[in-house]
Amino acid sequence: MNVEAWTFVMVGLSFALYIGVAIWSRARSTGEFYVAGGQVPPLLNGMATAADWMSAASFISMAGLISFMGRDGSVYLMGWTGGYVLLALLLAPYLRKFGKFTVPDFVGDRYYSQTARFVAVVCALFVSFTYVAGQMRGVGIVFSRFLGVDVAKGVMIGMGIVFFYAVLGGMKGITYTQVAQYCVLIFAYLVPAVFISLLMTGNVIPQIGFGDHLADGSGVYLLDKLDGLSRDLGFGTYTAGQKSTLDVFFITAALMVGTAGLPHVIVRFYTVPRVSAARSSAGWALLFIALLYTTAPTVAAFARTNLLTTISDKPYSEVPEWFSNWEETGLIRFEDKNGDGKIQYRGPASEIPNELVIDRDIMVLANPEIARLPNWVVGLVAAGGLAAALSTAAGLLLVISSSVAHDLLKRGLAPNISERNELIAARVAAGLAVVVAGYFGINPPGFVAQVVAFAFGLAAASFFPAIILGIFSKRMNREGAIAGMIAGITFTASYIIYFKFVRPELNTAEHWWWGISPEGIGTLGMVLNFVLAWVISRLTAPPPVEIQELVERIRVPRGAGEAHDISA
Numbered sequence: 001m002n003v004e005a006w007t008f009v010m011v012g013l014s015f016a017l018y019i020g021v022a023i024w025s026r027a028r029s030t031g032e033f034y035v036a037g038g039q040v041p042p043l044l045n046g047m048a049t050a051a052d053w054m055s056a057a058s059f060i061s062m063a064g065l066i067s068f069m070g071r072d073g074s075v076y077l078m079g080w081t082g083g084y085v086l087l088a089l090l091l092a093p094y095l096r097k098f099g100k101f102t103v104p105d106f107v108g109d110r111y112y113s114q115t116a117r118f119v120a121v122v123c124a125l126f127v128s129f130t131y132v133a134g135q136m137r138g139v140g141i142v143f144s145r146f147l148g149v150d151v152a153k154g155v156m157i158g159m160g161i162v163f164f165y166a167v168l169g170g171m172k173g174i175t176y177t178q179v180a181q182y183c184v185l186i187f188a189y190l191v192p193a194v195f196i197s198l199l200m201t202g203n204v205i206p207q208i209g210f211g212d213h214l215a216d217g218s219g220v221y222l223l224d225k226l227d228g229l230s231r232d233l234g235f236g237t238y239t240a241g242q243k244s245t246l247d248v249f250f251i252t253a254a255l256m257v258g259t260a261g262l263p264h265v266i267v268r269f270y271t272v273p274r275v276s277a278a279r280s281s282a283g284w285a286l287l288f289i290a291l292l293y294t295t296a297p298t299v300a301a302f303a304r305t306n307l308l309t310t311i312s313d314k315p316y317s318e319v320p321e322w323f324s325n326w327e328e329t330g331l332i333r334f335e336d337k338n339g340d341g342k343i344q345y346r347g348p349a350s351e352i353p354n355e356l357v358i359d360r361d362i363m364v365l366a367n368p369e370i371a372r373l374p375n376w377v378v379g380l381v382a383a384g385g386l387a388a389a390l391s392t393a394a395g396l397l398l399v400i401s402s403s404v405a406h407d408l409l410k411r412g413l414a415p416n417i418s419e420r421n422e423l424i425a426a427r428v429a430a431g432l433a434v435v436v437a438g439y440f441g442i443n444p445p446g447f448v449a450q451v452v453a454f455a456f457g458l459a460a461a462s463f464f465p466a467i468i469l470g471i472f473s474k475r476m477n478r479e480g481a482i483a484g485m486i487a488g489i490t491f492t493a494s495y496i497i498y499f500k501f502v503r504p505e506l507n508t509a510e511h512w513w514w515g516i517s518p519e520g521i522g523t524l525g526m527v528l529n530f531v532l533a534w535v536i537s538r539l540t541a542p543p544p545v546e547i548q549e550l551v552e553r554i555r556v557p558r559g560a561g562e563a564h565d566i567s568a
Helices: 003-024 030-038 042-053 056-098 103-110 114-146 151-201 222-232 245-261 263-270 275-293 296-311 321-327 360-370 375-413 419-442 448-472 478-502 521-539 545-555
Strands: 332-334 356-358
Touching (some): 003 375, 042 375, 056 275, 056 296, 056 360, 056 448, 103 114, 103 375, 103 545, 114 419, 151 296, 151 360, 360 375, 375 419, 448 545
16 A cells, blocks of 8 residues: 555544543533543553643654754753653642642632632643644645645644544543554554664664664764765764754753643643542653653654655656655755755755755654655654644643633632533633634644743743742742743743744844843743842732631641542
C-alpha cells in the first residue's frame, strides 16, 4: 500500500479506538465531567497526563526546533521536563489536598474573593486559547500532507473529532482516551527513531546512536558530520549556541514554571482518589514523558543530517518524492534565484542566497519519508502526531468549559444552577471553544512550538505566583494576588503582542528588553507578579483567620492519605 492508504488505515484505527473509549467512559455527572469522579489510578493518570502535556509542540515541533536551532533548542527540553519536577514537589499534592475542580476554584476560595476567581478565569481562558491554537495548527499540518487536504480543512476535521469525545466524555472520557493516545504517540515516535538509528549508526537505541559513529565506515561521529554540514552551508555550528545566556535562562525558566502553572495539567491531579496518588501520578508522568524527550534530540539530528545530505545542491528535477509531496502543502518552497536549476539551501552566514524555505513543523512528520522508511511507518507517525495534538486540545477545551460552567456560572453568576444545566453549559462552552480553537488553528500566530511557548510564559506570569504564594504564604491576601495576576499577564501579553503582531520587524535581539525574547518574557512577568503581590499584601489587611488556618491544613502532611469529597 502507498503512504496515503497506510495513513488512512493508521489514523482510522486510532480514531475508532478513541471514539470507542469516549463512548465507553462518557461522563454522567459533573464530577465525572470535570475530574473523572476522582477515581483514576495513578499509573493511568500519569499516562494520561503525559499525553495531555506532550502536545503537538512536543511530538511535531520540538525536534523540528532543535534540528534548526541546534543546541539552543535544548531550552525546550530543559524547561518542559524541569517543570514537572516543580509540579510534583511544590504543587500536585497540595492542590489535590485542597480538593477543588479547577485552578480558578483554588484561587477564588484561597483568596476569598469572587474578583480573584474571575481574574483567574480570564487568565485560564487566555492561556488555554493560546495553547490550543498550536494544537489545531498541528492537526492541520498532519492532515494537509497525509490526507491530501489543505490546512484549513485539516483543522476542521480535527475540530469534529475533538468535539465528539471532549464534549461527550468530559474528563472521564478524555482521561481514558488520552491513555490510548499516549500508547499511540509514543509508539509512533520511537519506531522511526529506532529504524533511522539502525540505518545511520547501526545502534538500536536512538539515545546512544545520537553520540555514535556513522555506519558508513567513515569513522565520523554523527554530530561531527552534522557540524561540518551546517558550517559549510552557512548555518553555524549545530552543537554551538547562538542565543545569549540570559535569554536561554529566561526561556527555560518560563517553560519550567509555566508547566507548573498550566491549568489543564494541574486539573489532572484532581482525578486521582488520594493526595499521595497525585505525587505518584507526577512521577509516572515524568517517566512517560522522558521516553519521548530523551529521543527528541536524536530525531532532530537524524532529520537535519538527512535533510542536508538529501536536497542541498541537488538538481530540482531530481528531488525525491517526499519533497514534491510536502511542496504541495506549501510548507516547503523552492525559488530558483540564480536559474541554475539546483536547490541551494544556505544559512545566513553564506554568501550564496538561500533558495529554500522550510516550515520547521514538518521535520518529524517528513523524517520517515526522507529516510525512506516503509510506508506503514509514515502512516504511523501521522497517527502519532494527531494523537499528540488532539489529546492536549481535548484537555485544554475541558479547562475552558469548566472555567465557564463551574467557575463563572456555578461559583459566580448562577450559583443555583442545577447539576444537569451546569453539565449542559459545560458542553456548550466546550463546543464554542472548539470553534474558536479552530479559527486560531487556521490563522495561527506562529509555528506550533512558538505558540505553545507563549502559553507557558502567560501561565508562568499569571498562575504560578498566585498558586505558590497561596500554598506557602499565610500572609498573602486577595489584594496582592489579584494585582499580581493582572500585572503579570498584562505585561507578558503586551510584550508578546507588541513584538509578534504590532512591530514584528523589531522582533530581534537588539530590540528586545535586555535581550529577552517574547518566548522568555514570561519569567520577567512572573517576577513582576511575585514582587507586586508581596508588596501589596504587606500594605493591606492580612487574610481572615480561617483562610490562614486553611493554608496551614493544606501544607500539613496529616491526613495526606485521605480521600476528599470532590462533589462539593
